[in-house]
Amino acid sequence: xxxxxxxxxxxxxxxxxxxxxxxxxxxxxxxxxxxxxxxxxxxxxxxxxxxxxxxxxxxxxxxxxxxxxxxxxxxxxxxxxxxxxxxxxxxxxxxxxxxxxxxxxxxxxxxxxxxxxxxxxxxxxxxxxxxxxxxxxxxxxxxxxxxxxxxxxxxxxxxxxxxxxxxxxxxxxxxxxxxxxxxxxxxxxxxxxxxxxxxxxxxxxxxxxxxxxxxxxxxxxxxxxxxxxxxxxxxxxxxxxxxxxxxxxxxxxxxxxxxxxxxxxxxxx
Amino acid sequence: xxxxxxxxxxxxxxxxxxxxxxxxxxxxxxxxxxxxxxxxxxxxxxxxxxxxxxxxxxxxxxxxxxxxxxxxxxxxxxxxxxxxxxxxxxxxxxxxxxxxxxxxxxxxxxxxxxxxxxxxxxxxxxxxxxxxxxxxxxxxxxxxxxxxxxxxxxxxxxxxxxxxxxxxxxxxxxxxxxxxxxxxxxxxxxxxxxxxxxxxxxxxxxxxxxxxxxxxxxxxxxxxxxxxxxxxxxxxxxxxxxxxxxxxxxxxxxxxxxxxxxxxxxxxxxxxxxxxxxxxxxxxxxxxxxxxxxxxxxxxxxxxxxxxxxxxxxxxxxxxxxxxxxxxxxxxxxxxxxxxxxxxxxxxxxxxxxxxxxxxxxxxxxxxxxxxxxxxxxxxxxxxxxxxxxxxxxxxxxxxxxxxxxx
Numbered sequence: 309x310x311x312x313x314x315x316x317x318x319x320x321x322x323x324x325x326x327x328x329x330x331x332x333x334x335x336x337x338x339x340x341x342x343x344x345x346x347x348x349x350x351x352x353x354x355x356x357x358x359x360x361x362x363x364x365x366x367x368x369x370x371x372x373x374x375x376x377x378x379x380x381x382x383x384x385x386x387x388x389x390x391x392x393x394x395x396x397x398x399x400x401x402x403x404x405x406x407x408x409x410x411x412x413x414x415x416x417x418x419x420x421x422x423x424x425x426x427x428x429x430x431x432x433x434x435x436x437x438x439x440x441x442x443x444x445x446x447x448x449x450x451x452x453x454x455x456x457x458x459x460x461x462x463x464x465x466x467x468x469x470x471x472x473x474x475x476x477x478x479x480x481x482x483x484x485x486x487x488x489x490x491x492x493x494x495x496x497x498x499x500x501x502x503x504x505x506x507x508x509x510x511x512x513x514x515x516x517x518x519x520x521x522x523x524x525x526x527x528x529x530x531x532x533x534x535x536x537x538x539x540x541x542x543x544x545x546x547x548x549x550x551x552x553x554x555x556x557x558x559x560x561x562x563x564x565x566x567x568x569x570x571x572x573x574x575x576x577x
Numbered sequence: 578x579x580x581x582x583x584x585x586x587x588x589x590x591x592x593x594x595x596x597x598x599x600x601x602x603x604x605x606x607x608x609x610x611x612x613x614x615x616x617x618x619x620x621x622x623x624x625x626x627x628x629x630x631x632x633x634x635x636x637x638x639x640x641x642x643x644x645x646x647x648x649x650x651x652x653x654x655x656x657x658x659x660x661x662x663x664x665x666x667x668x669x670x671x672x673x674x675x676x677x678x679x680x681x682x683x684x685x686x687x688x689x690x691x692x693x694x695x696x697x698x699x700x701x702x703x704x705x706x707x708x709x710x711x712x713x714x715x716x717x718x719x720x721x722x723x724x725x726x727x728x729x730x731x732x733x734x735x736x737x738x739x740x741x742x743x744x745x746x747x748x749x750x751x752x753x754x755x756x757x758x759x760x761x762x763x764x765x766x767x768x769x770x771x772x773x774x775x776x777x778x779x780x781x782x783x784x785x786x787x788x789x790x791x792x793x794x795x796x797x798x799x800x801x802x803x804x805x806x807x808x809x810x811x812x813x814x815x816x817x818x819x820x821x822x823x824x825x826x827x828x829x830x831x832x833x834x835x836x837x838x839x840x841x842x843x844x845x846x847x848x849x850x851x852x853x854x855x856x857x858x859x860x861x862x863x864x865x866x867x868x869x870x871x872x873x874x875x876x877x878x879x880x881x882x883x884x885x886x887x888x889x890x891x892x893x894x895x896x897x898x899x900x901x902x903x904x905x906x907x908x909x910x911x912x913x914x915x916x917x918x919x920x921x922x923x924x925x926x927x928x929x930x931x932x933x934x935x936x937x938x939x940x941x942x943x944x945x946x947x948x949x950x951x952x953x954x955x956x957x958x959x960x961x962x963x964x965x966x967x968x969x970x971x972x973x974x975x976x977x978x979x980x981x982x983x984x
Binding site: 391392405407408409410411412416420421422423425432433434435436438439 | 786789841842845846847848849850851853854856857858860861862864865866867925926
């Protein structure tokens with residue numbers, strides 16, 4: 309179970325990607341993507357449509373492996389060719405569609421595919437330990453300060469923010485170190501967005517590394533520590549939030565600021 | 578056994594603390610998008626009141642015993658169908674598959690003089706095998722189940738006719754065991770002992786769950802207690818009425834064993850959880866590491882087994898394996914029973930207990946109509962209306978879910 313991971317100022321960042329390249333047939337999706345994610349920090353990954361954000365995420369999550377480049381996890385080069393390898397390395401992704409089973413309860417979704425069971429015999433039946441799962445889930449939800457109705461409530465009757473919270477809680481339930489979130493606030497109202505952003509911040513405070521994909525500049529400056537901007541399949545800006553202004557970031561995204569490489573802090577034309 | 582999914586309870590501060598548990602439960606039901614067995618039980622009560630008013634012979638022990646035997650085949654087939662529908666699929670082959678199993682059984686015991694046990698095993702093995710083959714085509718190749726089972730049903734029909742036509746279309750069964758299964762009843766004393774034991778076990782499990790959850794500050798004890806009381810009333814009421822005539826039919830016992838086993842498998846095991854997950858959102862289940870194809874295949878195999886069992890029970894009840902029982906009706910009744918029992922055709926929602934109550938609704942309507950001497954034309958129209966009401970409720974609830982999902 310994932311208690312808070314100690315956020316130590318280790319020399320090696322949690323995740324570092326260098327020179328990622330990916331092509332789909334004749335289309336070059338990624339040319340040169342570089343960024344780092346530190347423990348206990350939120351790294352916002354920004355870019356216009358088609359900039360390569362989704363491809364980068366899919367590469368790290370093992371859904372669509374990269375062609376060239378290095379992925380270093382805690383300083384060690386790793387090869388992620390399949391989603392299960394990413395899971396084993398402690399990388400969890402919350403996709404935009406959340407991948408929840410609406411007909412099942414909150415607890416059933418949290419433990420989906422990893423249910424706690426007891427078997428009276430060696431071959432089964434694998435009897436669900438519902439009460440144990442609920443107790444454990446409630447404990448974890450409490451540490452994340454997530455407030456949900458009774459845990460057997462079907463996910464279908466939850467609000468958008470609550471569903472997002474369930475998906476995020478599921479991602480961190482399983483000894484994960486790095487949580488990737490794809491547009492977690494895209495379909496949410498103001499109050500729910502604030503709640504989800506609070507949760508994102510909390511995850512970082514507890515020592516997880518978080519990659520946040522979003523289009524909302526306000527959200528970025530609210531929760532991110534680090535900002536990485538992709539444009540046409542390459543990193544064009546990598547900066548601390550304090551070093552840049554929203555205008556500079558927007559300029560990097562749209563390409564109105566002609567930034568050749570990284571180090572955007574002094575690159576204001 | 579009444580409602581399978583507890584109504585959602587809002588823990589929103591002071592508001593819920595002022596209301597009584599009953600009010601909260603009622604609010605939960607009103608807001609719920611999954612009503613469980615409540616609508617079908619309500620419909621059943623209305624149907625029984627109507628027929629009892631029109632003909633005082635309806636709710637007599639003797640007629641209820643008839644009813645108990647009438648629901649067995651429809652109920653077992655509906656049980657098989659519910660497994661498939663929970664995946665969001667459909668099986669149109671169950672009618673002819675069950676008749677084929679009965680035919681093979683009759684062939685083995687009457688003409689090849691094989692032991693009854695071997696005959697039963699052969700019949701059920703064949704139906705299970707057909708379920709396996711259909712499941713392979715559906716899960717590995719991805720052909721829609723509608724078409725696969727339509728073809729499979731036609732093949733089963735052809736095989737049945739090939740077996741039975743040389744013998745005049747029907748084979749009377751002669752073995753004592755099958756006759757006993759089809760006609761005899763459990764001794765009243767044993768009925769009471771068994772039902773008390775069964776209820777005791779159920780109550781122990783339920784109360785234990787309530788205790789553990791209450792200890793951890795969980796609500797929902799009221800709904801569970803209500804359910805316990807409802808089960809007690811239904812179970813002991815049924816045993817009392819059936820014992821007032823001749824006792825609990827063996828046929829009904831076999832169906833109930835299959836039903837309770839299915840309830841355990843679907844609600845309390847990891848396989849059942851994964852089955853509901855695949856039916857609710859196959860892509861999410863796949864990403865969670867569940868073998869979607871494996872679940873689909875297993876479900877078709879289980880359904881095939883139950884279809885074979887239903888075929889044997891039908892032959893035992895009628896004392897004959899006949900090609901004329903397969904004609905459409907038996908399969909459509911099973912699908913109707915599943916849907917009336919609250920199983921959503923969109924997949925992932927419903928309970929195996931719907932097989933019992935849905936079959937009761939269908940059998941009650943045809944039984945009551947027969948008592949009134951109504952023409953079968955009227956019977957079909959009434960059954961059709963009930964089916965339409967059931968599917969309309971399902972669709973309305975689904976729309977409500979989709980709206981609330983975007984809230």
